[in-house]
Amino acid sequence: MLEARIIRVAAILTLFAILGSGLVTFTYQITAPHIAANERATLLRTLNALISQDQYDNDLFNDFIWVQNEDLLGTNQPVTLYRARQAEQPVAVLLTPVAPDGYNGAIRLLVGINYNGTLLGVRVISHQETPGLGDYIETRRSNWILDFKGRSLTNPSESGWRVKRDGGVFDQVTGATITPRAVVKAVHKALLFYQQQRNALFNKDNPSS
Known part of the structure; x- marks a missing residue:
């Protein structure tokens, strides 16, 4: 039983x-x-x-490639790079590098770069920075991240690509220097990557094609 x-x-x-x-x-x-x-x-x-929708006419979401460069993109994993075009001519790229040295870990970014090498802007995709302190890198917390728009490798010069505490031009909040330092360095490296690879980026085949 x-x-x-x-x-x-x-x-x-x-x-x-x-x-x-x-x-x-x-x-x-x-x-x-x-x-x-x-x-x-x-x-x-x-x-x-x-990048506003009137600046490109291709399917931005599906016109992408994967790129790798651990030193300049902050990760040994493939990074997604979206390509904006107008009348089949290159307009800009939007890539997702990582700032690996945030205060509480990696900070994932979205960096938009015009074809001429100037920044469309930067946004934070994800992070684990301290709420109320390091999270001012988010647009909902402050306008700090907006200062990247219009910047380039020559604006400021290489020595200026640091927070003010380190002799650069970018602001930081007292007690939260590590976070902006990591973001500034990651954006600068993304610009260097773009400068080195610009033509190849627009000619490389889409992995889904």
């Missing part, structure tokens, strides 16, 4: 496991397209915060 009861309980648990797994799979299949669509819309909003 005991053995039969154990078998019945095991069978019931197995049935529940199968049903539960099926329900999870079904739910994922239903919600996955909506999640993907929401992620796409969020990314496009972020991209268009740096």
Whole structure:
């Protein structure tokens, strides 16, 4: 009797496991397209915060390549780079480098660069900096990140690509110097990467083509 009861309980648990797994799979299949669509819309909003839709006429979201350069892009993983074009001519790139040396870890950035090498702007995609202190790199907390717009490798000069405490031109908040120092360095390196690779970036094949 005991053995039969154990078998019945095991069978019931197995049935529940199968049903539960099926329900999870079904739910994922239903919600996955909506999640993907929401992620796409969020990314496009972020991209268009740096480059307006009247500046390009290609499918910005799908005109991308993966690039790698651990020294200049802050990670040994492939970095996504989106290419903006107007009448098939290159307009700008938007790439997602990493500032690996934030106060509490890596800071993921979105850096927009005009074809001529000037910055469209910079936004923070994700970070783990201290709330109320290092998180002023977010636009919802302050305008600090907006100071990058219009900058280039010659504006300021190389020595100026530092926070003011280190002799550069970029502001920092007292007690939170590590965070902006990491962002400034990452943006500067992204500009160096673009300068070195500009023509190749627009000629490289899209991995989805």
